[in-house]
Amino acid sequence: xxxxxxxxxxxxxxxxxxxxxxxxxxxxxxxxxxxxxxxxxxxxxxxxxxxxxxxxxxxxxxxxxxxxxxxxxxxxxxxxxxxxxxxxxxxxxxxxxxxxxxxxxxxxxxxxxxxxxxxxxxxxxxxxxxxxxxxxxxxxxxxxxxxxxxxxxxxxxxxxxxxxxxxxxxxxx
Amino acid sequence: xxxxxxxxxxxxxxxxxxxxxxxxxxxxxxxxxxxxxxxxxxxxxxxxxxxxxxxxxxxxxxxxxxxxxxxxxxxxxxxxxxxxxxxxxxxxxxxxxxxxxxxxxxxxxxxxxxxxxxxxxxxxxxxxxxxxxxxxxxxxxxxxxxxxxxxxxxxxxxxxxxxxxxxxxxxxxxxxxxxxxxxxxxxxxxxxxxxxxxxxxxxxxxxxxxxxxxxxxxxxxxxxxxxxxxxxxxxxxxxxxxxxxxxxxxxxxxxxxxxxxxxxxxxxxxxxxxxxxxxxxxxxxxxxxxxxxxxxxxxxxxxxxxxxxxxxxxxxxxxxxxxxxxxxxxxxxxxxxxxxxxxxxxxxxxxxxxxxxxxxxxxxxxxxxxxxxxxxxxxxxxxxxxxxxxxxxxxxxxxxxxxxxxxxxxxxxxxxxxxxxxxxxxxxxxxxxxxxxxxxxxxxxxxxxxxxxxxxxxxxxxxxxxxxxxxxxxxxxxxxxxxxxxxxxxxxxxxxxxxxxxxxxxxxxxxxxxxxxxxxxxxxxxxxxxxxxxxxxxxxxxxxxxxxxxxxxxxxxxxxxxxxxxxxxxxxxxxxxxxxxxxxxxxxxxxxxxxxxxxxxxxxxxxxxxxxxxxxxxxxxxxxxxxxxxxxxxxxxxxxxxxxxxxxxxxxxxxxxxxxxxxxxxxxxxxxxxxxxxxxxxxxxxxxxxxxxxxxxxxxxxxxxxxxxxxxxxxxxxxxxxxxxxxxxxxxxxxxxxxxxxxxxxxxxxxxxxx
Numbered sequence: 001x002x003x004x005x006x007x008x009x010x011x012x013x014x015x016x017x018x019x020x021x022x023x024x025x026x027x028x029x030x031x032x033x034x035x036x037x038x039x040x041x042x043x044x045x046x047x048x049x050x051x052x053x054x055x056x057x058x059x060x061x062x063x064x065x066x067x068x069x070x071x072x073x074x075x076x077x078x079x080x081x082x083x084x085x086x087x088x089x090x091x092x093x094x095x096x097x098x099x100x101x102x103x104x105x106x107x108x109x110x111x112x113x114x115x116x117x118x119x120x121x122x123x124x125x126x127x128x129x130x131x132x133x134x135x136x137x138x139x140x141x142x143x144x145x146x147x148x149x150x151x152x153x154x155x156x157x158x159x160x161x162x163x164x165x166x167x168x169x170x171x172x173x
Numbered sequence: 174x175x176x177x178x179x180x181x182x183x184x185x186x187x188x189x190x191x192x193x194x195x196x197x198x199x200x201x202x203x204x205x206x207x208x209x210x211x212x213x214x215x216x217x218x219x220x221x222x223x224x225x226x227x228x229x230x231x232x233x234x235x236x237x238x239x240x241x242x243x244x245x246x247x248x249x250x251x252x253x254x255x256x257x258x259x260x261x262x263x264x265x266x267x268x269x270x271x272x273x274x275x276x277x278x279x280x281x282x283x284x285x286x287x288x289x290x291x292x293x294x295x296x297x298x299x300x301x302x303x304x305x306x307x308x309x310x311x312x313x314x315x316x317x318x319x320x321x322x323x324x325x326x327x328x329x330x331x332x333x334x335x336x337x338x339x340x341x342x343x344x345x346x347x348x349x350x351x352x353x354x355x356x357x358x359x360x361x362x363x364x365x366x367x368x369x370x371x372x373x374x375x376x377x378x379x380x381x382x383x384x385x386x387x388x389x390x391x392x393x394x395x396x397x398x399x400x401x402x403x404x405x406x407x408x409x410x411x412x413x414x415x416x417x418x419x420x421x422x423x424x425x426x427x428x429x430x431x432x433x434x435x436x437x438x439x440x441x442x443x444x445x446x447x448x449x450x451x452x453x454x455x456x457x458x459x460x461x462x463x464x465x466x467x468x469x470x471x472x473x474x475x476x477x478x479x480x481x482x483x484x485x486x487x488x489x490x491x492x493x494x495x496x497x498x499x500x501x502x503x504x505x506x507x508x509x510x511x512x513x514x515x516x517x518x519x520x521x522x523x524x525x526x527x528x529x530x531x532x533x534x535x536x537x538x539x540x541x542x543x544x545x546x547x548x549x550x551x552x553x554x555x556x557x558x559x560x561x562x563x564x565x566x567x568x569x570x571x572x573x574x575x576x577x578x579x580x581x582x583x584x585x586x587x588x589x590x591x592x593x594x595x596x597x598x599x600x601x602x603x604x605x606x607x608x609x610x611x612x613x614x615x616x617x618x619x620x621x622x623x624x625x626x627x628x629x630x631x632x633x634x635x636x637x638x639x640x641x642x643x644x645x646x647x648x649x650x651x652x653x654x655x656x657x658x659x660x661x662x663x664x665x666x667x668x669x670x671x672x673x674x675x676x677x678x679x680x681x682x683x684x685x686x687x688x689x690x691x692x693x694x695x696x697x698x699x700x701x702x703x704x705x706x707x708x709x710x711x712x713x714x715x716x717x718x719x720x721x722x723x724x725x726x727x728x729x730x731x732x733x734x735x736x737x738x739x740x741x742x743x744x745x746x747x748x749x750x751x752x753x754x755x756x757x758x759x760x761x762x763x764x765x766x767x768x769x770x771x772x773x774x775x776x777x778x779x780x781x782x783x784x785x786x787x788x789x790x791x792x793x794x795x796x797x798x799x800x801x802x803x804x805x806x807x808x809x810x811x812x813x814x815x816x817x818x819x820x821x822x823x824x825x826x827x828x829x830x831x832x833x834x835x836x837x838x839x840x841x842x843x844x845x846x847x848x849x850x851x852x853x854x855x856x857x858x859x860x861x862x863x864x865x866x867x868x869x870x871x872x873x874x875x876x877x878x879x880x881x882x883x884x885x886x887x888x889x890x891x892x893x894x895x896x897x898x899x900x901x902x903x904x905x906x907x908x909x910x911x912x913x914x915x916x917x918x919x920x921x922x923x924x925x926x927x928x
Contacts, residue, residue, distance in 0.1 A: 100583070100586065
């Protein structure tokens with residue numbers, strides 16, 4: 001039951017990205033959705049900001065993806081649905097070169113690995129998505145979803161269940 | 174007697190048949206072999222790309238787009254204010270066929286603001302065609318870019334005939350009239366001076382590499398030329414000649430064919446050459462070294478104009494056209510056009526050899542797309558050349574010049590964007606980036622501290638002892654390492670031990686963790702084979718190539734994710750279908766918490782420690798992290814470090830392993846800083862992972878401190894639960910105080926809640 005719920009959530013999240021959704025236009029270059037990229041020289045070095053509490057209600061919506069990455073994501077999805085997985089992967093890599101810290105793109109690449117039957121690689125992508133999703137509960141949930149499915153695909157059910165619980169806990173209320 | 178004659182005739186006929194077979198086979202082979210063509214990464218244009226208009230124009234020029242006032246054909250562009258209009262050439266990507274089209278690029282001070290097609294519609298993203306960076310040819314040193322007859326300007330074959338072989342269309346491979354004339358000249362001079370060779374004979378000579386001119390060889394050449402002429406059409410022979418003939422030398426690299434010669438001398442495709450430029454190439458045919466337009470410009474100019482007047486005389490050009498062309502300068506680029514990167518190609522070749530036979534690479538017409546970024550490659554080459562020159566002036570050792578190597582990567586994708594194999598960047602010889610196995614020295618230290626942070630027993634403020642170390646080795650020997658300045662510093666916090674690269678403190682930590690643990694960390698980050706497990710490994714007695722060092726540091730730059738470095742993205746077959754892809758792979762090899770703490774320590778190396786001399790050379794807002802490395806007796810000077818977008822590894826040293834007198838900070842660091850400054854990347858600025866907080870400590874003591882109670886403070890990242898003693902008098906509650914207990918309790922409770 002729980003698993004079905006998580007899958008539904010993951011699908012809903014995936015769908016949100018797929019449709020492009022009500023996303024504001026892209027953020028400034030070099031400042032993709034992965035996190036603040038502002039200059040932070042000297043001793044007041046990076047990381048001085050407290051990590052945002054996951055799923056914090058009322059957090060201002062952030063631009064999730066610029067139009068270039070969005071266009072490439074759409075292209076990758078049509079390639080994948082035509083069974084051209086390698087081409088879809090190459091297109092997603094183009095998007096990642098533009099927004100290397102966008103967790104949604106990493107999660108998408110993980111999903112693609114899953115559909116190609118590479119769960120171990122999918123887990124790597126999911127973990128990478130998680131690492132760059134700091135402060136973005138939805139993206140974290142999507143990342144945990146990929147990790148859960150990659151574990152499940154290799155029969156690591158206990159770990160998968162744990163990952164699913166994390167995904168569910170992070171999903172927007 | 175008759176019998177003898179018969180035998181001789183038979184032998185002669187057999188010899189002719191043999192030559193016929195030999196030359197025909199050679200020609201057929203050449204005609205149908207297509208070397209793999211290797212391309213750089215295409216430049217992706219999109220709104221928001223930080224590429225100001227002048228640099229964008231430079232990138233178009235690199236692809237041989239010509240700046241014009243009216244866009245008349247593909248391969249041209251015009252600028253008006255902040256707007257660049259480009260007539261794009263047609264391009265054939267494996268997943269996208271694009272016709273020639275117009276693109277308008279609107280720029281602001283940062284870079285591209287928007288892209289529009291001819292109808293004014295927004296274009297979200299568009300790839301320029303990739304730069305051809307070379308081809309993989311069978312014979313070492315012989316390079317060429319094969320052109321099809323469609324890519325050849327009609328003036329070229331006409332001019333070749335007019336100047337080299339007037340009766341090419343009518344003779345049968347040899348031209349008796351020309352030979353007699355040449356023979357007459359030769360007899361009078363009593364030595365062989367004049368060729369009188371047809372284009373077909375020259376082609377034969379080029380196939381069999383016989384430069385010595387003896388009568389026997391000339392006879393053999395003539396027989397073969399006749400054979401070729403009998404078997405193949407004039408058009409085929411002309412096309413073979415255009416792709417075959419030797420037209421210049423660049424170090425070890427022989428420039429063959431007009432396709433490559435056009436790139437080599439003018440930096441643009443053969444099809445775009447004007448009459449003067451075609452005439453110069455035709456002039457060079459007669460003696461590529463004697464008429465070298467870069468080294469002997471006067472001679473080359475005189476011969477080019479001779480060619481032009483010959484063309485006018487034979488009505489290939491009008492007198493006015495020839496005169497106009499003769500008034501032009503030579504127009505060659507000052508140095509061979511930049512699109513030749515032997516060290517990078519070397520890596521590409523080795524990657525491909527794992528999956529393809531040599532023959533497939535040199536003959537099967539493959540197209541290879543790589544990750545090379547010409548801008549990064551240029552930055553790496555120029556910085557290395559300039560800095561090594563400067564360092565040569567500083568050092569005391571005799572005249573022998575220093576050597577160096579550079580590898581640049583994009584950490585998140587594992588793309589290798591630039592490789593420099595030595596200071597003579599166009600030299601296709603010893604590739605130090607791939608083949609120089611050198612002691613990594615202090616480059617190993619981050620992996621020791623990462624192991625320490627992962628153990629949970631160390632953090633940035635942990636006090637370690639910088640005291641003499643004595644390790645008993647097998648066989649009764651002792652290992653007694655020393656600090657760089659032969660001094661000891663007593664108790665120091667981890668942040669300082671790493672920033673100042675203290676040997677004794679680090680060895681102490683490494684021995685505490687155990688050599689096998691540290692070796693395992695290096696292995697996780699991609700070091701193969703596993704390093705020898707000896708204590709001296711803790712001070713970098715591990716030989717790595719610059720490329721291997723880049724592989725190790727790529728994991729540090731990529732937040733503890735390992736991805737195999739790759740130069741090749743895709744290989745496309747002659748039929749246009751993808752044969753093989755090298756997709757992105759990532760594996761997490763360190764916890765985000767330990768990795769983040771280590772990266773913050775490496776930021777302090779740049780701010781407080783051995784990386785500090787780089788700061789004035791870098792933009793103030795470019796946060797970077799890195800580590801210097803100096804092997805024993807200054808034999809190797811390393812620097813490896815990264816921003817948020819690029820990782821660069823630099824090695825400086827001598828090929829014979831002689832001491833350089835430079836530390837990593839003095840030798841490799843300035844090269845590194847210049848490269849990082851010209852790459853124009855963005856700051857390293859990762860958000861802290863769960864459970865890690867910032868804390869201010871006193872740099873010398875490692876005690877928790879506040880402004881006003883300690884002058885020399887540094888902000889480090891530590892686990893939220895870490896117990897770090899406060900500097901007395903800093904206004905922190907004393908340990909054991911009920912308030913402290915309450916705070917740490919509520920911290921733990923919050924922590925649990927978040928999980």
